[in-house]
Amino acid sequence: MAVIGIDPGTAATGFGFIEQKSDGQLKLINYGVIKTPSKDPPEKRLLTLFSQLKELLKQYRPETSAVEKLYFQRNVKTAMSVGQARGVILLALSESRIPVYEYNPMDVKQAVAGYGRADKHQIQEMVRTLLRLPDIPKPDDAADALAVAICHIHSRKIKRLHKENG
Numbered sequence: 199m200a201v202i203g204i205d206p207g208t209a210a211t212g213f214g215f216i217e218q219k220s221d222g223q224l225k226l227i228n229y230g231v232i233k234t235p236s237k238d239p240p241e242k243r244l245l246t247l248f249s250q251l252k253e254l255l256k257q258y259r260p261e262t263s264a265v266e267k268l269y270f271q272r273n274v275k276t277a278m279s280v281g282q283a284r285g286v287i288l289l290a291l292s293e294s295r296i297p298v299y300e301y302n303p304m305d306v307k308q309a310v311a312g313y314g315r316a317d318k319h320q321i322q323e324m325v326r327t328l329l330r331l332p333d334i335p336k337p338d339d340a341a342d343a344l345a346v347a348i349c350h351i352h353s354r355k356i357k358r359l360h361k362e363n364g
Contacts, residue, residue, distance in 0.1 A: 199354075200227065202260040202296070203347025204251075205339050206268070206287055208243055208279040209234060211251070212339030215258050216329065216347045224348065226329045227258060229340045240279070244286045251290045263291050264350030266342065267302045301349050306342075309349035321345050 205212035215227035232250045234243035265287060268280055291298050301309075308314040311324045322334040322341045328348055335341040 199262065199351070200258065200260045201347045201350050202255070202258065202263045203343040203345065203350065204263065204265045204287055205342035205346060206266060206280055206283045207339060208240070208247070208283045209236060210337070210339045211247055211283060211287065212337070212341070212343035213251070213254060214335070214340060214344035214347050215254075215260060216344065216351070218351050224328055224351065226331065226344075229335055229344055231337055231339050240282070244282060247283060248286045248290050251287060252294065255290065255294045255296065260296060262297045262299065262350065264299050264301060264346045265291075266306065266346050267300045269303050299350055299353075301346060301353070305353070306345050306349040309352040310345045 200215060200217045203214045203216070211232045212229075213232065214229035217225045217227055219225055232247055232254075234246045238246070265284065268277065268284055288298060304314040307316045307321060310316075310328070311320050313320070316324075318338065322338070322345075325331075325341050325344045325348065326334045329344065335344055
């Protein structure tokens with residue numbers, strides 16, 4: 199199963215494509231960041247995000263997606279722009295007919311590190327370990343997106359086990 203994990207943002211949206219092989223191992227496909235120029239007006243930045251994400255979806259054809267939910271931020275302006283980016287991301291995924299699953303940051307930390315209050319470095323180190331990478335993925339937005347994708351794969355496995363045993 200191929201999954202795209204997404205860490206939404208207007209300036210930088212992290213993405214990470216991973217696959218779960220038949221033996222259960224996770225395989226990194228690709229990761230990175232979609233950046234939008236800060237000099238561009240908001241509507242142009244959102245269009246850039248939408249267009250580049252659509253190209254990535256077309257190129258890698260994930261079967262499903264995992265998007266980090268917006269958590270409450272003290273900076274309302276930042277929360278609004280991240281919310282707009284999330285809307286564009288959800289639209290691109292829906293238009294591409296890719297099922298969307300959403301996870302809050304605590305769920306991601308719990309699924310990846312086994313502790314809902316793990317710090318950023320602990321999560322990044324677990325992403326590196328689980329994907330058998332020589333180094334922590336950079337930039338942070340991309341590492342976060344990979345963590346969201348890993349969370350989705352682990353969560354689906356747990357839900358499937360509960361269903362089989364329930």
